[in-house]
Amino acid sequence: MKEVVKPARKLAGEIAVPGDKSISHRSVMLAGLADSPVTICNFLASADCLSTVACMQALGVKVDRPGEDELAILGNGLYGLSEPEEVLDAGNSGTTIRLLTGILAGQPFFSVLSGDGSLRRRPMARVITPLSKMGCRIYGREGSRYAPLAIVPADGIHGIDYTMPVASAQVKSALLFAGMFADGPTRITEPYISRDHSERMLQTFGAKVTRSGLIVKIAPVQELSAPRTIDVPGDISSAAFWLVAATIIPGSRLRLTNVGINPTRTGIIDILRRMGADIEITNQRQAGEEPVADLVVSAAELSGTTVEGEIIPRLIDEIPVLAVAALFAKGRTVISGAEELRVKETDRLKAITLELAKMGARIEETVDGLIIDGPQRLEAAVCQSHDDHRMAMALAIAGLAAGGVEIEEAACVAISYPRFFAHIAALQEAAGGSR
Ligand SMILES: O=C(O)C1=C[C@@H](OP(=O)(O)O)[C@@H](O)[C@H](O)C1
Ligand SMILES: C=C(OP(=O)(O)O)C(=O)O
Incomplete structure (x- = not known):
């Protein structure tokens, strides 16, 4: 299945991202x-x-x-x-x-x-x-x-x-x-x-x-005693697409509700904030053993940064969309120690370099990461998801913020975020159509 993503006007409103x-x-x-x-x-x-x-x-x-x-x-x-x-x-x-x-x-x-x-x-x-x-x-x-x-x-x-x-x-x-x-x-x-x-x-x-x-x-376990209910927080890895989109699309402001903010998962917030993003964490509470909050993100100018070491496992699945953010940031972003990306659904270091190049991006692929000099101008293109959900969604955000994109094999978003393209359509409609 192909999906066409048109360039967005500013993004505004509220999104309840799906469960973690x-x-x-x-x-x-x-x-x-x-x-x-x-x-x-x-x-x-x-x-x-x-x-x-x-x-x-x-x-x-x-x-x-x-x-x-x-x-x-x-x-x-x-x-x-x-x-x-x-x-x-x-x-x-x-x-x-x-x-x-x-x-x-x-x-x-x-x-x-x-x-x-x-x-x-x-x-x-x-x-x-x-x-x-x-x-x-x-x-x-x-x-x-x-x-x-x-x-x-x-x-x-x-x-x-x-x-x-x-x-x-x-x-x-x-x-x-x-x-x-x-x-x-x-x-x-x-x-x-x-x-x-x-x-x-x-x-x-x-x-x-x-x-x-x-x-x-x-320790060895004899029996498990179950809670009567488990409330699953919203997935910060799904929220990450909107954190980047609202940051790089001028004039945007989005509220993402009920997002899990377990500190072992919040590397994307830490890095985007270090790059200059405007992300507010509000309404903090607990869902069982897991902390949750609403995230309010507004458009901001980004600068390049270095992403390495202990933060890598805290944002491992967000690196494809972080690469998109880096293309819109001023200066150099260096991501290293991320060789695990080569053994995910596809080789994500190779795939992100190859597919964003179709939009005109120049990204240097290293053995264990990426080097990106920004800001860069991206053009409309036809891209391949490599049947990898995170790739399809990262490419969609790049297209939304730049000149649009046609994504081949886009149905794979159903792996982690079945309503992703429906959420894009709703945001486009709320903004009165595309750019
Ligand atoms: O434990 C988990 O739920 C996951 C762990 C990570 O994989 P690795 O354990 O291979 O790093 C992550 O990439 C994956 O999306 C989900
Ligand atoms: C790598 C991922 O998941 P899994 O390892 O469960 O296939 C992912 O969701 O990005």
Whole structure:
């Protein structure tokens, strides 16, 4: 499917961004391992999270959907999953396959996990290696590097002390989830702190998870005690597209309501503010263990900056749209230490350089990042999403702020933000049409 995005006049009004993808996945998995009913509100009913739902159903968890964004989950307890009859399909979702591998590695039954062409090219050794050290038996293609993954029952799994070579919340979460089924404590050291939604939600479910600096520890769990409801905050990774759009389109002012502002996710706010963005954080409150707020963003002049080190995992999914912001900023922006972008849905460093070049942008792709000198003038172009949702949305924001864009393979926005183009249309209409 193609989408045409016309250049926008100023953006104004309010957007309720959809529920957080990371928290939605985790809520279904943990609620499915409890034995009392859980209602999940503001669930992100996107393709990735629905892959998690289908996998949990195939494992014997009962899931009803009483409302568009509401799920009712009834599990059979921590030891109550049943052997799936079919291959579990994680679709396009790295979070689904890696976190479920952690859960399934501790089960007394056989299972196979796979996904689409993109997912079958993404690295899986990063979860298989530490899980194997715990005694789990997991096999994959090409020397256990790629899915499909076959998981064979182990004779009991053990807690380990593991130092992760890459900052990855998916690897950390897989180990924390497997650690629930181990016979002793599991201790994980991260190079930098990655998103901590699993730790927070495990605590909500009564698991003993503690953190000291870069070390997180989980004790074996006998049973999970579920909260009656989980309120999923809005996704800051989806909000990021509007934060950038309203900043770079002159005269704009947008209110983004109910956005999760967990400090392990707010790198995009920190960097945009450092570049000169006008982002106000208001109405701060808690949604369970997660902090939320409304964000009010007004157009502002940006300057280039350096993005590296510990902040990278705090904005990893926002780098494609941050590259768009950098094209509108005065001076040089250097992003480094972001080589993880090469193993996402597509090689995002390569794809963003290639596709924005079609609009006339000159971006230097480095081994682990991007160098962008701004401001630059962008022209209308036909671009490819590479079937990557974050690419499609970043290109749409570039087109909105510049001369428009036609995006091929745009349907992939359904992976994390199904109503993205509907929100663009509503903003255009509210502004009285395009420029
Ligand atoms: O744990 C999660 O929910 C996620 C972790 C990140 O991946 P990595 O763990 O591979 O960095 C992120 O890119 C992904 O969109 C979601
Ligand atoms: C990388 C992403 O997700 P996942 O790893 O779950 O496929 C993403 O949403 O940008």
